[in-house]
Amino acid sequence: MLQARSLSVEVGGRLTLVDASFTVAHGDKVGLVGRNGAGKTTMLGVLAGHRPAHGGTVLRRGALGYLSQDPRTAATTTGAGITALDHVLSGRGLDQLAITIEKRRLALEEDPSEANVARHARAVDAFELAGGWAAEAEVRRIAAGLGLPADRVDLPLAVLSGGERRRVDLARILFAGSDLLLLDEPTNHLDTDAKMWLMGFLASYRGALLVVSHDLGLLDEAITRVLHLDDGRIVEYKGTYSQYRRSREADEVRLTKVAAAQAGEIKRLSTLADSMRGQTQRRARTAKSIDHRVSRLRDSAISGPQRERTLSLRLPAPPRAPRVVLEVEGMAKSYGGPPIFDDVSFDLGRGERLMIMGLNGAGKTSLLRVLAGEAEADAGSWRLGNGVSVGYYAQEHEGIVAGKDLLSHVREQADLPLGELRALLGMFGLPGDMAFQDASTLSGGEKTKLALAQLTAGRHNLLLLDEPTNNLDPPSRTAVAGALAGWGGAMVLVSHDPEFVRELAPQRVLLMPEGTLDHWSDDLLDLVSMA
Numbered sequence: 001m002l003q004a005r006s007l008s009v010e011v012g013g014r015l016t017l018v019d020a021s022f023t024v025a026h027g028d029k030v031g032l033v034g035r036n037g038a039g040k041t042t043m044l045g046v047l048a049g050h051r052p053a054h055g056g057t058v059l060r061r062g063a064l065g066y067l068s069q070d071p072r073t074a075a076t077t078t079g080a081g082i083t084a085l086d087h088v089l090s091g092r093g094l095d096q097l098a099i100t101i102e103k104r105r106l107a108l109e110e111d112p113s114e115a116n117v118a119r120h121a122r123a124v125d126a127f128e129l130a131g132g133w134a135a136e137a138e139v140r141r142i143a144a145g146l147g148l149p150a151d152r153v154d155l156p157l158a159v160l161s162g163g164e165r166r167r168v169d170l171a172r173i174l175f176a177g178s179d180l181l182l183l184d185e186p187t188n189h190l191d192t193d194a195k196m197w198l199m200g201f202l203a204s205y206r207g208a209l210l211v212v213s214h215d216l217g218l219l220d221e222a223i224t225r226v227l228h229l230d231d232g233r234i235v236e237y238k239g240t241y242s243q244y245r246r247s248r249e250a251d252e253v254r255l256t257k258v259a260a261a262q263a264g265e266i267k268r269l270s271t272l273a274d275s276m277r278g279q280t281q282r283r284a285r286t287a288k289s290i291d292h293r294v295s296r297l298r299d300s301a302i303s304g305p306q307r308e309r310t311l312s313l314r315l316p317a318p319p320r321a322p323r324v325v326l327e328v329e330g331m332a333k334s335y336g337g338p339p340i341f342d343d344v345s346f347d348l349g350r351g352e353r354l355m356i357m358g359l360n361g362a363g364k365t366s367l368l369r370v371l372a373g374e375a376e377a378d379a380g381s382w383r384l385g386n387g388v389s390v391g392y393y394a395q396e397h398e399g400i401v402a403g404k405d406l407l408s409h410v411r412e413q414a415d416l417p418l419g420e421l422r423a424l425l426g427m428f429g430l431p432g433d434m435a436f437q438d439a440s441t442l443s444g445g446e447k448t449k450l451a452l453a454q455l456t457a458g459r460h461n462l463l464l465l466d467e468p469t470n471n472l473d474p475p476s477r478t479a480v481a482g483a484l485a486g487w488g489g490a491m492v493l494v495s496h497d498p499e500f501v502r503e504l505a506p507q508r509v510l511l512m513p514e515g516t517l518d519h520w521s522d523d524l525l526d527l528v529s530m531a
Contacts, residue, residue: 001024001026003023004022004057007020007053011042012438013437017229019055021056026179029222030225031219032226033227044068046058047182048068062207065178066181067170067181069444069471083153083156083157084153084164085139085153088142104116108120140153143171170186182211183213187215189470225237225238269294270290270294313483321490326347328381329382330379331367331380331382332344341366343380348492354509356492356494358511362512365494388462389459390462391458392463393464404439406425410453410454421457427453429476430446430450447471449476465495491506
């Protein structure tokens with residue numbers, strides 16, 4: 001159970017939630033929605049105890065499972081050699097229980113006393129009570145449901161891609177059997193089958209659930225109540241996401257009318273008071289009385305509904321590139337074991353778009369990291385054409401650094417006047433004083449927009465894009481797709497978003513891990529969300 005009392009949340013010096021109270025009880029399945037930048041991710045972190053509240057209290061009862069938007073969590077908070085299987089098992093403490101059993105067994109061999117027999121028996125009982133004997137099979141079942149192949153479950157976390165590590169984190173949370181789930185964009189990096197599996201799991205989940213997601217299908221399948229975060233307030237709606245949308249649209253019409261009527265009355269009274277000033281003493285007293293009334297009206301006036309900011313993106317033309325911008329020959333990559341891909345060769349021409357497809361773990365992200373200079377190949381070579389400038393969009397936002405403001409991030413890419421840099425941030429929906437905000441306080445969607453603004457500032461003619469639409473709301477996805485579709489540079493693209501890929505219209509496809517190169521066909525769009 002989760003209870004917030006008079007909760008206030010601050011992001012970058014701005015209050016995104018003020019004095020809100022609500023409860024998520026056992027069996028409740030609640031969607032937290034609101035426009036990008038409304039503060040949903042920060043609020044979820046506060047509710048999970050990972051961020052401090054600006055005011056108020058949060059009460060949690062029972063075991064908590066919290067999935068953040070950051071897919072690097074699992075690899076950076078655990079030992080470098082821990083496997084995905086062990087990490088998921090640790091969700092119930094089974095890894096430590098297994099260690100305890102082994103210690104008790106060794107102690108029993110050295111001294112078969114009654115005390116050591118009892119200690120060993122208690123350790124075994126605790127392991128059994130936690131479902132230890134059937135745990136590995138359960139972990140593999142959950143991992144398979146989330147689209148993580150069995151052979152990847154046995155690998156160290158450090159060698160998994162960001163999408164795979166996020167699946168592992170989600171599997172750990174689901175396996176742990178928590179009483180309260182706080183999930184931030186749980187369908188990121190999931191293919192269609194995995195999303196369907198997760199929807200079924202959440203629909204049958206009996207604990208308390210609070211989820212942030214842009215996946216409307218998930219919300220409609222699993223949600224029975226919606227909390228709408230808008231302008232620092234929480235408004236509650238009962239029913240599915242579709243029912244919420246209808247109710248919200250009606251509320252927005254009503255709020256718009258009320259706000260317009262209040263603004264009209266304030267203007268009328270202010271005009272009346274102004275007309276009385278400088279006249280008789282009696283009229284001056286009346287004007288002052290009207291001023292007090294206008295002040296009270298302004299204090300109690302509601303603002304109209306905050307509309308989602310629609311991006312209007314105009315990407316500058318890329319610098320002139322040579323006829324061949326990239327050549328790859330016989331490239332291979334491994335992480336201490338068998339290569340995840342081998343003998344990959346292709347070239348990329350000026351303005352050409354190449355789609356990389358393959359199952360999770362096929363090496364798509366690893367290939368992009370090598371081409372971006374973030375990792376080294378184990379074999380083969382690659383070469384950029386003369387005058388080629390590479391921009392890399394990393395799905396884990398490695399280029400966004402905590403402690404640095406947004407302005408510093410774009411300034412590193414281009415030495416432009418302050419006004420131009422702030423205008424660039426504003427174009428990507430990061431306006432005003434947000435330029436001076438710590439980038440680590442941004443939501444996932446805002447980090448995506450900042451990373452895309454960095455690419456734009458860099459004036460590259462070759463873009464390496466690894467899932468660039470993750471965390472974006474549908475209107476922003478459409479805007480980004482349209483802007484990139486009209487851009488004249490070359491691209492190497494990894495994406496699970498069929499509509500985004502359709503808009504970009506790649507000419508060729510590279511199938512991983514085989515490295516098979518072929519012409520693109522729209523028939524492949526059905527496989528994009530699965531590959």
